[in-house]
Amino acid sequence: MNTIETEAELAGMIAAASRPLAIRGGGTRGVRPSGDVLSTAGLTGVDLYEPGALTLVVAAGTPVAEIDRLLATENQRLAFEPMDHRSLLGTAGEPTIGGVVAGNISGPRRIQAGACRDFLLGVRYVDGTGTVIKNGGRVMKNVTGYDLVKLMAGSWGTLGVLTQVSLKVLPRSQTQGTVTINGVGTAQAVRTMSAALGSPFEVSGAAFDPQADRVMIRVEGFSDSVAYRIGRLTDLLNGQGTVEIIEDADDSASLWKQIRDVAMFAHAPGDVWRLSVKPSDAPEIAGRLNADALLLDWGGGLIWARMPAGTDLRARAGEMDGHATLIRADDETRAALGMFHPQSPALEAISAGLRAKFDPRGIFNPGLMGRT
Secondary structure, rough: OOOOOOHHHHHHHHOOOOOOOEOOOOOOOOOOOOOEEEEEEOOOOEEEEEEEEEEEEOOOOOOOOHHHHHOOOEEEEEOOOOOHHHHOOOOOOEEEHHHHHHOOOOOOEEEEHOHHHEEEEEEEEEEOOOOOOEEOOOOOOOOOHHHHHHOOOOOOOOOOEEEEEEOOOOOOOEEEEEEEEEOHEEEEEEHHHHHHEEEEEEOOEEEEEOOOOEEEEEEOHHHHHHHHHHHHHHHHHHHOOOOEEEHHHHHHHHHHHHHHHOHHHHHOOEEEEEEOOOOOHHHHHHHHOOEEEEEEEHHHHHEEEEEOOHHHHHHHHHOEEEEEEEEEHHHHHHHHHHOOOOOOOOHHHHHHHHHHHHHHOOOOOOOOOOOO
16 A cells, blocks of 8 residues: 655656556545555645634545544534544544545535535645646635536545645534434424424434434524524424433434434444435335335435345335445445446446546546446
């Protein structure tokens, strides 16, 4: 494994590469494309932090935990609360901010605050020819040139190797609480979450655990505001199930960390899939899966499914307006089913064209996103 410590070293190594490269950050997500492993974990450090401007510029290999500690000193945070995959996948290492951006990793707060890509202000990366590219800036209003910033988020290292990212950060909430509604089925749960999300009470998390028949609605902010909004949500949702309130902020935060990291699947057998769907379609799709266990997040728009090993979930789900990503499985199942949902011919042609422009030799993470 080659661990890079400078952008210039990275550019030179990519320019001289004669074999495929498997791009790796912290190595926590269990993605193993073919090729010589090229790690960006040595590209660390904070290049700029302006709390007053809510702006952070940091090297791509910087651990997320280090960023969290820095932001906490100014009572700020990464509002998109990126998932930590280690417990679910049984991996080691440290999640890096470059890996988070490359996967567009976003947690339960996405329904309110937005995804990782929505907080990405600028990027520096090295393309497949070894050229260093910079796009974006340090403010949200920067619109100069093509929006390569958004394109790099979620490209999983197939278009370029990130070396630096600029992010917008937000203040931490003073407190939080969770309203739970117990004794509901999946269809009612989605209606309940939709009602909460459609209310004026600024819900920042809406999830459903079918095993416990429990809906969970999170509210964050100033203490008085949280108490008021929880009270109003309790009134709104009364009659849809047994309503209980988690008032302790630490208990609420612990619950949402478990939801964020899908902790209930961590030590259970089977493959783990992640489906992005229309919330209104979630009950029907979930019913077709015959899964060993489910977790619905994002008001029903995100379905986590734990399936018997080797199951082709996409075949079980059938036609749907969404996509299914294989997150945890053995190598044989990964090879047979692929990590990412097959694209339509038209969309695959566009994707292939982009990859050919950014990586003309086809050396970045071959086979990961449709390319062999």
